[in-house]
Amino acid sequence: MVAELELIKMLASSIAAVGLIGVVVSLYNALVVKPRRLRSLLTKQGIRGPPSTLLLGNIMEINKSQARTITGLAPAGEAPANHNCSGVLNSLFEQWRRQYGDVYVFALGNTQVLCVNQPEIVREITTCTSLDLGKPLFQDLDPLLGQGILTSNGTFWAQQRKILAPELYMDKVKGMMNLITECAIIMVNSWNSIIETEGGTADIKIDNHMRSFSGDVISRACFGSNFSKGEEIFHKIRSLQKLMSKKGFSFGIPGSSYLPTKINREAWALEKEVAYLILKVVKEKQEARYKKDLLQMVLERAKNGDPHQEATDRIVVDNCKNVYLAGYETTAVTATWCLMLLAANQNWQDRVRAEVLQVCKGRSTPDYDMLNKMKQLTMVIHESLRLYPPATTISREVFKDMKFGDITVPKGVTIWATVMALHTDPKIWGPDSYKFNPDRFANGIAGACKPPYLYMPFGVGPRVCLGQNLAMIELKLLLALIVSNFSFSLSPKYIHAPAIRLLLEPEHGVDLLVRKL
Numbered sequence: 001m002v003a004e005l006e007l008i009k010m011l012a013s014s015i016a017a018v019g020l021i022g023v024v025v026s027l028y029n030a031l032v033v034k035p036r037r038l039r040s041l042l043t044k045q046g047i048r049g050p051p052s053t054l055l056l057g058n059i060m061e062i063n064k065s066q067a068r069t070i071t072g073l074a075p076a077g078e079a080p081a082n083h084n085c086s087g088v089l090n091s092l093f094e095q096w097r098r099q100y101g102d103v104y105v106f107a108l109g110n111t112q113v114l115c116v117n118q119p120e121i122v123r124e125i126t127t128c129t130s131l132d133l134g135k136p137l138f139q140d141l142d143p144l145l146g147q148g149i150l151t152s153n154g155t156f157w158a159q160q161r162k163i164l165a166p167e168l169y170m171d172k173v174k175g176m177m178n179l180i181t182e183c184a185i186i187m188v189n190s191w192n193s194i195i196e197t198e199g200g201t202a203d204i205k206i207d208n209h210m211r212s213f214s215g216d217v218i219s220r221a222c223f224g225s226n227f228s229k230g231e232e233i234f235h236k237i238r239s240l241q242k243l244m245s246k247k248g249f250s251f252g253i254p255g256s257s258y259l260p261t262k263i264n265r266e267a268w269a270l271e272k273e274v275a276y277l278i279l280k281v282v283k284e285k286q287e288a289r290y291k292k293d294l295l296q297m298v299l300e301r302a303k304n305g306d307p308h309q310e311a312t313d314r315i316v317v318d319n320c321k322n323v324y325l326a327g328y329e330t331t332a333v334t335a336t337w338c339l340m341l342l343a344a345n346q347n348w349q350d351r352v353r354a355e356v357l358q359v360c361k362g363r364s365t366p367d368y369d370m371l372n373k374m375k376q377l378t379m380v381i382h383e384s385l386r387l388y389p390p391a392t393t394i395s396r397e398v399f400k401d402m403k404f405g406d407i408t409v410p411k412g413v414t415i416w417a418t419v420m421a422l423h424t425d426p427k428i429w430g431p432d433s434y435k436f437n438p439d440r441f442a443n444g445i446a447g448a449c450k451p452p453y454l455y456m457p458f459g460v461g462p463r464v465c466l467g468q469n470l471a472m473i474e475l476k477l478l479l480a481l482i483v484s485n486f487s488f489s490l491s492p493k494y495i496h497a498p499a500i501r502l503l504l505e506p507e508h509g510v511d512l513l514v515r516k517l
């Protein structure tokens, strides 16, 4: 009996040892062998790049000064006189581009990233419709994004795009004008009360105000009359988002999101709670026959595409989270940068205000046609998105060997079109490419940028942003109401420190001195 037990113990420990060896081998393959092989396939084609210094790095751990170096903008306390992008030339990406050419490779964790700045190749990549080219797979973000439109690929992505896209066409966005106006008025009123309390002029950190506005719009658009429940749900998604950025991306450690760490456990619990709450609202809606909103339409289309309840539930839950994450912070941070630039360039603030007042002819809130007539305002938004694009790179992964230009990109490589570098390239924009000059957009995007597809704050091609119509209307309406109600300048507290987190954000927020007009 004792001998049998010993034998069982020995067998168990050999199985454990073999299992452990298997794990070590697969880790070694993923972390060392595969990256080396991909790198050498690129190097053989003459593509060079910095040594793999970021191997096993964690993007969130690239410390703040490094993030600022990558962003390339002026560091804290050294704002250039007109608060433009003039420091970008010194950025790490620019440095690498000068050193290694328009196409170079670097390592981010165990991922080999091919950085592409050559216009024709950028175009080939961004407009490529092959399903073998898609979004990089960030398993770490699973609890946050699930398998929704932002991260999925292939036919499953195409199915989800078909479901969501019609809900964000311009005619649908036009129908959201009332709800967007309501949210903008709430924002303006909150500033009015702060200014009243402060006695005429208030020093306001505007970032969270912009977030409340865009969060409010998405809650109402998705959940219609249930928007207060939507707000509760989005509050939890935001907590999940914060938790994920605390965790960071553990590039290079396969399976790390499935380890029962404290953060992972918290994330799983929040993920379950969010899914439960969304499905509860969906069920209530079905029973109460509410007016159809975005979520309801997604549900109906998802049901037509797949009769299985579980699959339908997943599409609804994941896309609800995806739309929120795609549309909330991006719009808020763009509004924040626009206001910073208008505060720093008073002449443009005056020009936009004069236009808004002239177009609105005494009306306190503009309608859709009025927004379309606001050309100066549109130019300012375009220029702000050029200098401060919230998404600083457009990224793709190749799922089988593919050829772009004369480069063969091996399966598994990630490609980045570096939006910030393309948006400030003097060869594309002229010698004042680092300056805030909305006039360059006087004849539209095609007049400002040659070739126009290199202006890509919303991406280009088959995966172009689905929410750009909604975002532009939200931004125009909010900014029109702000400039017609208030005048503002930069507060002495403001520190110019753009930093790349998930998006390009002002590291210390934006502080404005705001006065009621």
Ligand code: HEM
Pocket (backbone or CB within 6 Å): 149, 150, 161, 322, 323, 326, 327, 328, 330, 331, 334, 389, 390, 391, 394, 395, 456, 457, 458, 459, 460, 462, 463, 464, 465, 466, 467, 468, 470, 471
């Ligand atoms: C100023 C605000 C916004 C900016 C700068 C922005 C930017 C972007 C960018 C750069 C992409 C990736 C494009 C690519 O990979 O080629 C994207 C995708 C996407 N955006 Fe936006 N976005 C904004 C607002 C919104 C809003 C308000 C919504 C929805 C309500 C939204 C929904 C989406 C969706 C669903 C995708 C994924 C499309 C796909 O993969 O097929 N975005 N956005």
